[in-house]
Amino acid sequence: MNGHTTCVEAVHYFLQQIEQDKHLNAWVETFADEALSLALTLDNSFKTSGKLNGSLHGVVVGIKDVISYKGHHLSAASKILKGYKSIYSATVVERLLAEGAIIIGRQNCDEFAMGSSNENSAYGPVLNPVDNKKVPGGSSGGSAAAVKADQCMISLGSDTGGSVRQPADFCGVTGFKPSYGRISRYGLIAYASSFDQIGIIGNNTEDIATLYSVISGPDEYDNTLIPKKDILHEVKKPLKIGYFRQAIEHPSLDREIKQSFLDFIDELKKQGYLVECLDFELFNYVVPCYYVLTTAEAASNLSRFDGIRYGSSDKKNITDLSSLYAINRSKGFGQEVKRRIMMGNFVLSAGYYDAYYTKAQRVRQLLKKKTIEFFDNVECIISPTVPSPAFDLNEKLRDPIEIFLADLYTVYPNLTGLPAISLPFFTHSNTLPFGLQLMCSPANDVNLLLFADELMNLQTNRKN
């Protein structure tokens, strides 16, 4: 914010933007009155004291509808949480508010963050602001679309296998998933607990870094946070960058995306960077391993939604205990969520457990080991974010397997806990944007953000 705009003006502006592009369906609900009144308080406080109310004074934020905000509705874009209001605030929400941010509303997404197109929402699909016939990506589709359409300054999404980076790629904005354990998950509705991270979608890495510094760090309410400090590690110049041979040679990679990526590698070499092609024999196991483990955790995490203590319950038709579970859960959950719960329960069931769950856990261990070797050799790894640009609405609804492939490059950081960011680097001949994914070793988030900025500048200069 420069000193010329008041917080109230800013909130009015974004509310107007939201209203104007209502058809995008990026928001489930705006907190207009509350946001305006908070903006007024901030303005008055600034007028009287001459001081800003924290490092995010007046920053207008949207939050994905999977993050708890006390006293506000929370639904995970699902019918099963119809009418539910949070009784506490997520740690990230408390930290945002404490630094003067204004939460302007909650954003549409795939139900329980499961999906790559934002078509699995109880509130209907979100449209891509770049081309309204296209999907915005998912599951944080509303959060990416809102930033692209200038409906808020920055968004909080969640990323279990690419849910922040993939929609950022489709919409042409920047999406950052920190290392596993950098941002408290307390208050984030769990999809797959050992993969989930709250991520940030913004217009540039600088905005993202500012927000990140506020919401990351230790929290007694999340036992899975990294104790290691988030600091800048010195790196040898020239920077050594890796990419995976198997990623580039994958048959589902769009030709034009591949070419742009390879051109960029040439440019990096020209600029004096050391670029190395890495062999990643396990590459084809990444997506299956991801789906076995995330569906197992999802089936477990979603067991709590039964309509008994909260959420919607069809009291009229329930006759006994098993009908309670059958009716509430069948009516409450959408198709994709049910598919993943069934898959998860299948891989965890006696007789299949070792063949799927145990084996996938072993693959994950191998991936982690291999990752350490990669980063012994290179400072960061790049790849396309998604193998193809945004697809048409309804185009892939019937083919879940094809939709799973949209996650080809993004699930690897979640399996191994790496920080990763999607940068809006390229434009396709069909005018759609697509991104470059940059990854660093686990817990090296500050370095990642700096490299991201460096590469972004390089790419901008190259275009000009």
Add this chain to the structure above:
Amino acid sequence: MADIKDKYEAVIGLEVHAQLLTKSKLFSGDSISFGAEPNTQISAITLAHPGTLPRLNKKAVELAVKLGLSCNCKINEYNAFARKHYLYPDLPKGYQVTQHMHPICTGGFVPVRLHGEEKSIPIHHIHMEEDAGKSIHDLDEDYSYLDYNRAGTPLVEIVTEPAMHSAEEAYQFLTELRRLVRWIEVCDGNMEEGSLRCDANVSIRLKGETQLGTKVEVKNLNSIRNVKRAIEYEIERLIELKETDQPIIQQTRSFEASSETTFAIREKEEAKDYRYLTEPDIPPFFIEEEYVNGIKKALPLTPLETEKILQAEYALTSYDAAQIAADKPTADYFFSVTSFTQNYKAIVNWINGPLKKWGNEELISVEKIISPVSLAELIDLVAADKVNFSLASSKIFPELVKDRNKTALEVAEELNLLQTNNTNELDEWTDLVINKMPDKVQEYKKGKKGLLGLFVGEVKKISKGKADPAAVTTLLQKKLES
């Protein structure tokens, strides 16, 4: 039937759930105090609201280590939790968090006394887990009620090896275990309130066989005595089945206290698939040797070790030792009193007599009634024949309880209760009694020597207990024989 029974050997294993004496729940800050209004100890975490995460209670870990060490277990360095899934309304998350694969303690044993001999009951493992809430089905015809106060309460499950062979053995083990958990303050041991719960696995086999028979699991045992009764019933039932060539089915049975019988509630075929999942929200944690050693150093002797010391070093009988070591405060009190008097047997008698009686009537625990030094003074006063036990307990003791600043001697003097050997007084009192009962004197002289006690008693009465009974007896004998 007795001969038939002799052919068989029962094999019994117990699974004991003990509620840990923490202030808050295993994964949240909610209180776990017993008897609170329903659904008052429930935060968003307990109710499994969307987005909540568990926070591990370190005190629970400490108490589990304490118990493991007292049961001679190995404390495992690597610890992890898993989710055990089943759907039931009193289980808020739809899974129970438990140490499925990586329990905190393995191995170990608890020594118990059985028919006068010591026997070690081997422990398989002890693991931590959270409790579920409570479903109440009998308050309303159409609805069930749910109380989530108990949900998330920290428990340890103590699993024995199938190594007990009689209901009596199981009874002794549980009694000893309850005394132990109370002694080291990891659980209040209250079976009625459910802070200690026991399931019994029972099977039978022909003596000499090494393979285990098909087992049944008996649940709903809310007292140690019921555990014994249920096992006795099950053993008889299984033998009866075997003897009449009926199949024994692996099943879960419930004990019905009113009829002292058990009935089947679930068959093995209905066994659930719990779809265990590594708990992703609580990273594995490591218990370091240094930490364990710190807890070990602060551990008290076990009750059984204390009993042995009481017998060896304080010359108590095994019965007295068991009485004193029934609970730790009593044993500690005993040892405190021994700093002031060496009259150990008298300490036992005072504790088991006047102190327990007072404690029961006034609802106060034994060690809180009078100070160790006061009790020692009183004991020594009696031992020195300055007051008799009866006056000491009925008159002086209550005064000492009321006024903690007075010594036993001061009270005895104030109440004029000190015994006397003064011959003049004794002469006077004995003459008075002899003159009062000429008939009895005649009978005595004719040979009814048993009447001496009556005369001594009368003197005691007249002297209000001040007369030294030994001196009175000698004097009376002298006078009556002359």
